[in-house]
Every structure is written in structure tokens, then in C-alpha cells.
Amino acid sequence: MEIGMERTLVIITPALLYAGDLDYRSLAPMQVCNALAAVGPSFREVNIGIYSSTIWREPRYFGGEESFAAAAKQAVEDATRDNGVGTTAGVADGMVAALLAACMAVGNGTIVVPQGETPDFLAPLPVHILTGCALHPDILGIDTFGDLARLPEKDVLNRFGRNILYCRQIATGKQGKLTPTIYDSIMKWLAVCLQDGKEPFSAKEHDPGIASRPDGVASKRHGIPNRWSEPPSQQDGQACIAIYDVYRSMGYGSVSMGKLHGGRYPAERAEQIAWTPKEMSSHVPGWHEPGQISLGKTENAVDAGKKNLQLDTSHVAPPAGYVNGQGRSGIGFIGKPEVWLDCAANAGPPSSMDMPEVWSGYLPGPSPVVLYRNPTPVAVRDRKGERVRVYSNGEVSGEPYLLVIGRNAQVWISSWAGPWVFEGRWWERNAYGSHRCHSTGACSTHSTGNHAAKSAGHRSQGKYGMQGIQSTRTQNAYSALRQARIQVVTVSGIGYLLLEEGGYWYMEATYD
Amino acid sequence: MQSCYYIEQMFANVNSTGIAGGSVPSPFFIKGSCYDNHSVLPVIDALAPFFPYGGMQKGTLIEVLSSIVGNGACTLAISLLAAASSQGAWCAVAGLTDLGLLATCELGVDLNRMVMVSPPTSPPAPASPFPSAEFWQAIATLLKGIDIVLLNLSLQDTYLQRYIHTIQRLAAIARKYNSICIVLVSGMGTSLQGQAARSIGASVIMEVVSSKWLGPSGGFGRLHSRVALVESTGRGAAAHPARRTLYLPGSDGKVATAG
Numbered sequence: 179m180e181i182g183m184e185r186t187l188v189i190i191t192p193a194l195l196y197a198g199d200l201d202y203r204s205l206a207p208m209q210v211c212n213a214l215a216a217v218g219p220s221f222r223e224v225n226i227g228i229y230s231s232t233i234w235r236e237p238r239y240f241g242g243e244e245s246f247a248a249a250a251k252q253a254v255e256d257a258t259r260d261n262g263v264g265t266t267a268g269v270a271d272g273m274v275a276a277l278l279a280a281c282m283a284v285g286n287g288t289i290v291v292p293q294g295e296t297p298d299f300l301a302p303l304p305v306h307i308l309t310g311c312a313l314h315p316d317i318l319g320i321d322t323f324g325d326l327a328r329l330p331e332k333d334v335l336n337r338f339g340r341n342i343l344y345c346r347q348i349a350t351g352k353q354g355k356l357t358p359t360i361y362d363s364i365m366k367w368l369a370v371c372l373q374d375g376k377e378p379f380s381a382k383e384h385d386p387g388i389a390s391r392p393d394g395v396a397s398k399r400h401g402i403p404n405r406w407s408e409p410p411s412q413q414d415g416q417a418c419i420a421i422y423d424v425y426r427s428m429g430y431g432s433v434s435m436g437k438l439h440g441g442r443y444p445a446e447r448a449e450q451i452a453w454t455p456k457e458m459s460s461h462v463p464g465w466h467e468p469g470q471i472s473l474g475k476t477e478n479a480v481d482a483g484k485k486n487l488q489l490d491t492s493h494v495a496p497p498a499g500y501v502n503g504q505g506r507s508g509i510g511f512i513g514k515p516e517v518w519l520d521c522a523a524n525a526g527p528p529s530s531m532d533m534p535e536v537w538s539g540y541l542p543g544p545s546p547v548v549l550y551r552n553p554t555p556v557a558v559r560d561r562k563g564e565r566v567r568v569y570s571n572g573e574v575s576g577e578p579y580l581l582v583i584g585r586n587a588q589v590w591i592s593s594w595a596g597p598w599v600f601e602g603r604w605w606e607r608n609a610y611g612s613h614r615c616h617s618t619g620a621c622s623t624h625s626t627g628n629h630a631a632k633s634a635g636h637r638s639q640g641k642y643g644m645q646g647i648q649s650t651r652t653q654n655a656y657s658a659l660r661q662a663r664i665q666v667v668t669v670s671g672i673g674y675l676l677l678e679e680g681g682y683w684y685m686e687a688t689y690d
Numbered sequence: 691m692q693s694c695y696y697i698e699q700m701f702a703n704v705n706s707t708g709i710a711g712g713s714v715p716s717p718f719f720i721k722g723s724c725y726d727n728h729s730v731l732p733v734i735d736a737l738a739p740f741f742p743y744g745g746m747q748k749g750t751l752i753e754v755l756s757s758i759v760g761n762g763a764c765t766l767a768i769s770l771l772a773a774a775s776s777q778g779a780w781c782a783v784a785g786l787t788d789l790g791l792l793a794t795c796e797l798g799v800d801l802n803r804m805v806m807v808s809p810p811t812s813p814p815a816p817a818s819p820f821p822s823a824e825f826w827q828a829i830a831t832l833l834k835g836i837d838i839v840l841l842n843l844s845l846q847d848t849y850l851q852r853y854i855h856t857i858q859r860l861a862a863i864a865r866k867y868n869s870i871c872i873v874l875v876s877g878m879g880t881s882l883q884g885q886a887a888r889s890i891g892a893s894v895i896m897e898v899v900s901s902k903w904l905g906p907s908g909g910f911g912r913l914h915s916r917v918a919l920v921e922s923t924g925r926g927a928a929a930h931p932a933r934r935t936l937y938l939p940g941s942d943g944k945v946a947t948a949g
Contacts, residue, residue: 207795208792208795208796226802413778413779413780413837414780416834416835416836417780417803417835417836417837418835419835420831420832420834420835420836421782421805421832421835421836423831423835424807424828424831424832427824427827427828427831428807428824428825428828432807432808432828433805433806433807434805434806434808435801435802435804435805435806436791436794436795436801436804436806437791437801438791438792438795438801444790444792444793447792448790448791448792448795448801449791450789450791450806453805542912543796543941543942543943544793544796544913544915544939544940544941544942544943545790545792545793545796545943546790546793547764547765547768547789547790547793547794548760548764548786548788548789548790549788549789549790549791549792549793550788551787551788574909577908577909593903593906593907593908594906594908594909595905595906595907595909595910595911595912595913596909596912665906665912665913666906667903667906667913670758670760671760671761671900671901671902671903672758672759672760672761673760673903673913673916687790688759688760689760689903689913689916690759690760690761690762690763690764690765690876
């Protein structure tokens with residue numbers, strides 16, 4: 179399979195994408211990510227209102243790609259309380275085709291493009307969607323992706339350059355990665371198509387004024403200016419230039435941004451992504467990264483919008499044979515893992531604040547503010563000085579009493595909660611073996627021969643020199659399928675999130 | 691000191707060309723007037739009483755202190771970014787390598803308008819607690835284009851003493867470019883040991899005096915919310931001390947007034 183042509187699911191929520199309520203926009207994405215995490219582990223937030231997941235093995239669990247897409251769509255609708263604008267889903271080879279499929283499914287639909295049929299799916303679509311104003315069909319006679327795909331590759335490169343060649347690669351199913359410029363072009367086209375509730379490709383007439391301003395949709399619907407769809411401001415430009423200057427002086431990896439995606443615990447639900455100059459293209463008008471493929475030869479999408487260039491929305495019906503129907507309400511086997519945590523059944527009166535809650539499948543909030551990239555190995559002991567273990571049924575061997583951090587630091591635990599047990603899901607790629615190495619100041623040396631196991635993807639364990647506890651190497655990769663987390667509060671009032679994995683404890687986060 | 695030398699160089703370049711380092715296209719650094727003393731960036735309602743103008747005054751230095759690490763100073767500092775970020779202001783967090791992004795989002799910060807800056811280090815090597823010269827230079831650059839820069843300087847007081855003059859120069863850059871610099875000093879020790887932290891010259895100094903987690907009990911419940919006593923003082927209009935009890939955070943992950 180070509181790189182970038184993995185099977186991809188894209189969910190679009192216009193209700194969120196064009197929402198004018200800023201508070202809603204700041205909170206809803208997290209709820210959507212939470213909802214999607216219950217469906218699959220690989221969901222990412224492309225932008226507010228657009229979510230994608232590389233499809234791995236999940237459809238086998240749900241009974242097919244259509245069911246998987248419908249479950250994800252339903253989860254998003256439940257989370258956003260969809261107000262009727264319509265959440266859509268698209269499945270295709272590669273991100274670009276999946277995004278276009280989701281755009282075309284407007285009207286509470288799901289479009290699934292079978293594997294290998296992406297070129298056929300794209301063939302009737304107008305090529306303007308990706309190229310903006312770069313090609314002039316009236317002059318060249320290149321209207322659709324099919325027309326572009328039929329051109330010889332060498333001639334396309336010589337005649338139009340690399341940018342259009344990239345579009346041809348998309349049209350022929352050889353490339354599917356989404357670049358910022360293509361994303362902007364598709365979003366502009368989607369905004370035009372959504373105005374007045376018209377479906378994509380069916381809008382015969384459109385207002386050039388609104389066509390040049392994607393925020394016109396939001397303004398028209400809500401009467402509130404939507405700053406998210408506005409062209410980048412001078413403030414954005416200043417910020418990005420400052421960031422770029424830091425990036426140049428400190429190097430790759432020094433500047434990062436946050437991204438939310440699916441997961442069940444804080445380390446899984448958000449990650450830092452290294453900032454690259456590609457980010458500039460979305461915030462700085464006229465910016466072109468050196469060497470970056472930009473589709474407009476002389477102007478990018480923002481400039482095109484300023485000049486009121488119209489996008490063609492001529493009618494093209496979705497190709498026959500693709501699923502385009504109402505989303506299914508069935509969630510599948512793991513759609514809503516609701517289990518009541520019955521505190522009363524565990525022989526202990528819950529306080530008024532500890533009322534039984536629905537176990538949502540996630541570690542409950544509030545989330546820790548300090549989340550260690552490399553969790554620190556610790557030791558947790560009970561009153562008898564013995565190691566605390568978490569059994570498979572979620573019970574602990576003893577009440578956590580002492581927390582040993584590093585070689586000598588010991589802090590007493592005043593209260594604790596948990597454990598929250600996370601069983602690894604069989605489709606998770608990283609579930610079959612952790613690379614974590616249990617070595618600390620309390621660990622005098624690594625066990626001999628562990629590095630070979632580590633490189634093979636198995637867990638390698640050290641031994642507690644200070645504690646005199648000889649750890650055993652865990653060669654059974656399947657043991658990494660289960661993790662348990664507990665929250666502890668020390669006598670000094672500091673809250674920690676501790677992770678138990680394979681019998682060993684790590685300090686994963688601090689509630690600073 | 692070397693770090694001061696870099697800041698001085700930055701000043702020299704700015705004064706001569708008006709551009710950071712003389713290498714950045716000039717149209718992007720057209721800044722507003724830095725003498726608009728009462729222009730403020732908003733803060734969430736629970737934190738507004740700590741600021742004389744109801745928000746963070748542009749061009750100022752704000753300091754967030756705590757005597758021990760882990761009692762809520764980091765939450766307090768991040769929550770200062772929330773309201774401004776959700777209204778379009780850009781934020782940068784420097785020196786907080788292990789920032790929990792989910793909590794940041796829960797506190798109300800827009801992740802699309804926040805960047806994190808830290809010296810790139812290989813994973814096995816822990817980051818040095820002492821900022822390098824390049825790091826200071828990066829902070830100075832950020833202050834010219836980013837609205838709010840949160841700088842984590844969780845050092846012991848004796849080490850912090852070395853950087854007071856550098857921080858004061860950063861404050862001058864913030865004043866010149868109408869940006870806000872928030873300095874987080876967590877784990878400075880007792881009040882007597884925190885003299886260096888208090889002598890930076892911040893306009894508003896906020897301190898988490900004490901805090902207590904509510905919720906967990908013998909394996910039941912969860913970390914539900916933290917009640918913290920926060921005090922503030924400062925210079926000028928902020929000199930009048932303020933004291934509030936806050937949920938830092940509450941059960942919904944947001945900072946709110948307690949009681």
C-alpha cells in the first residue's frame with residue numbers, strides 16, 4: 179500500500195465546524211474526542227469539527243467499515259447534540275478522498291469507497307476542489323479528476339509543475355496525504371456548498387460574495403462573526419513569525435503544539451506535536467514554506483478568496499454503488515462501555531461527593547496538569563511494607579500507604595482512589611509490548627540481557643537495588659495488555675496519578 | 691552574564707531596526723502602542739478580583755508563586771491563559787515540558803492558539819533546570835509576537851537570584867511590545883526563602899498559599915476538586931492585597947470561586 183493511502187475514516191460535523199459560539203467551540207471538541215475514544219483508538223482532530231482515524235482492524239470488530247463509520251458518526255452526534263446540520267462520514271483510501279467523501283455525504287449520510295476504487299470515485303468530481311484557480315477548464319478542457327488522471331504524468335509535470343502533478347497523483351490513487359493548501363481549498367469549497375443548506379455539487383447558483391468568504395455561512399446561520407473562518411489576522415502573522423524565529427534558532431522539536439485525539443487516559447488523549455513551518459501557511463497570508471508544494475501558482479487560497487474567485491459547484495452526483503444512507507444507530511459491541519461503579523458493593527460508605535458515577539471508560543477528570551513524557555518508576559507499599567499489586571479483577575493487594583520515589587524519597591499517602599483498570603484492546607498496535615524500561619535511581623542496574631528484549635519490543639525490567647526486590651523479566655508480551663491507574667494524595671496535599679503495568683509502578687502525572 | 695548579553699543584543703537589534711534580530715519581515719512586527727496602560731486581556735471570572743483592571747494589563751509581568759511543587763500553582767498559571775486564549779490571543783508556554791494538554795484544554799485554553807517551547811532534548815536525558823542562553827533569547831523573541839508568554843522558572847531561590855536581571859529585561863521587552871509575561875516559580879520554599887522570587891518586580895504576584903484535594907478516601911471516589919487559598923499583591927493599583935478561596939480546579943476541570 180502506498181504511503182498516505184491507508185484506509186481512512188473522516189467525520190465532519192458542520193454544527194461544530196461553523197459554530198459561532200466560542201465557548202461551545204472551545205469545549206465541544208474535547209467531548210467529541212471523548213466520544214470517539216469509545217469507538218476507536220486512533221481518532222485525531224484534524225480541525226475543530228473534523229475528525230479522522232486511520233482504519234486498522236476496528237471494522238472487523240464492528241462488522242464492517244460502514245458500521246464502524248456509523249458508530250463513530252453516532253458518537254459524534256450524541257456528543258455535539260447535532261442540531262440538524264448533519265454529521266457526515268466518509269471512508270476511502272487516503273485522507274483527501276475520505277475528506278471529500280465525507281463532504282459529499284452531506285445530509286446525515288455515510289459514503290464508503292471500497293478499497294482500490296478511489297480513482298473511480300474521484301473521476302467525476304471537478305478538479306477545482308483541489309486546485310482552486312490553478313487550472314482553467316474553459317481553456318484547457320480539464321474539468322474533472324478523470325481528465326487530469328488521463329493526462330501523461332510527464333506532460334503534467336512539464337506543463338503545470340509539481341503542484342498539479344501532486345493533484346494528478348491524488349486523482350490516480352497514488353497519493354492521499356492532505357496538505358494545508360489542499361485542506362484550505364476543500365474547506366472553502368465545502369463552505370460554499372453548505373450555504374443555504376445546499377448539498378455539495380448540487381448548488382447551481384451561488385453568491386460570489388459568500389463564496390469568497392467562508393465565514394458567511396456561520397454569519398448567516400448564527401448572526402455571529404466566526405473568527406475561525408476569517409482570513410488570518412495580523413495578530414496571527416505576528417505570532418507565527420515569532421514562533422518561526424524560535425524554531426529557526428532552537429531547532430526542530432523545540433516548538434510544539436497540542437492535539438487532542440481519542441483515548442481513555444490523559445497520556446492517550448492528547449499529545450504534543452512538533453511545530454513545523456507548514457503551520458505558517460494557515461496563519462500567515464502569502465506564506466510559502468521553502469520547497470512546499472503549493473497548488474496555486476501565484477496565489478494561495480486566502481489570496482484567491484480575497485479576489486472573489488468563485489469555486490465551481492456544478493452538479494455531480496455521487497458515483498453509483500457507494501453507500502450513502504442514514505447513519506445507523508447501532509453502536510456495536512464496545513460502543514458505550516457503561517458500567518456502574520457500585521461503591522456500596524465494595525464494603526465502604528461513599529461520601530456525598532463520591533456518588534456512584536457511570537464508568538465512562540475514561541479516567542475521570544479533572545486531568546493532571548503535569549503529565550510526564552517518561553513516567554518515573556516508583557514503588558508503592560502498604561502498611562506492612564509489601565508491594566501493592568493490582569489483581570486482574572481490579573482489587574488491590576493492600577492499601578497504598580507509602581510512595582517511594584527514586585532512591586530515598588519516601589512520602590506517605592493520606593488518601594487514594596482507584597484503581598481504574600484499562601484492558602488493552604486487541605486492535606491497538608502498541609498493545610503487544612511496551613518499551614518502558616523500569617530503571618530509576620532505585621534501580622542499580624539493568625538486568626543483563628535486557629536490551630535485546632527491549633529492542634524486540636518486549637518490556638525490560640530492572641531490579642530495585644535499594645529495596646532488595648529482584649524483578650523478573652517479563653517476556654510475555656501479552657501482559658502489557660492491562661494497565662491500572664490509581665490517584666493518590668500525599669500527606670503534603672499533592673496529588674499524583676500512578677500507573678501499574680506488569681507489576682511495576684510508575685508516576686505518570688502530577689495534579690499540580 | 692551570558693544570558694543578559696543575549697537580551698542586550700536583542701534590545702540593540704530592536705532599537706536599531708524595529709525587528710527582532712533584524713531578520714524577520716517588518717510588516718509582521720507592527721505593534722500597537724505600548725503606552726495604552728489600561729488595555730487588558732481578559733481572565734476568567736474567578737481570577738478577575740486579583741487584577742485591578744479586571745484582567746491582565748498588557749505590557750506587564752505577572753508572577754505565580756508557590757512554596758511547594760504540586761499545590762496548584764501550575765493550574766493557576768495555566769488558567770490565566772484561558773479567557774484570553776478563547777478570545778483569540780496567542781499563548782506560549784516555555785519550560786513546561788511535561789504540560790498536560792488535556793488539563794490545559796479542560797481549563798479553557800484553546801490549543802490551536804498555544805505553543806510550547808522547550809529546548810529539544812533526547813528522551814533519556816533529563817532537561818536541565820537552568821535555562822540556556824538560547825532559551826532566554828527564545829523567550830525574548832516570543833514576547834514580540836505572542837500575546838501571553840508563560841515562563842516556568844521552578845528553581846530554588848538561590849538559583850533564581852541569578853536570573854532576576856534577565857527577567858527584568860524580559861519585562862522591559864514585554865512592556866515595549868505590549869505583551870504579557872507570566873513567570874511561574876513553583877517550589878521556592880518557605881516565604882522567607884522566597885525573597886528572590888518576590889523581588890523580580892512583577893506588577894501582580896499571585897501565590898498559592900495552601901491547597902487541599904477533595905474526593906478520594908480509602909480507595910473510593912476520585913480526585914474531585916482542589917480547594918486552594920490564593921493571595922495576591924503587587925505594585926501600583928495591584929498593591930492592595932487580595933485573598934480568595936478557589937477551586938483549583940473544580941470537578942469540571944475549570945477554576946472557580948469556592949464558597
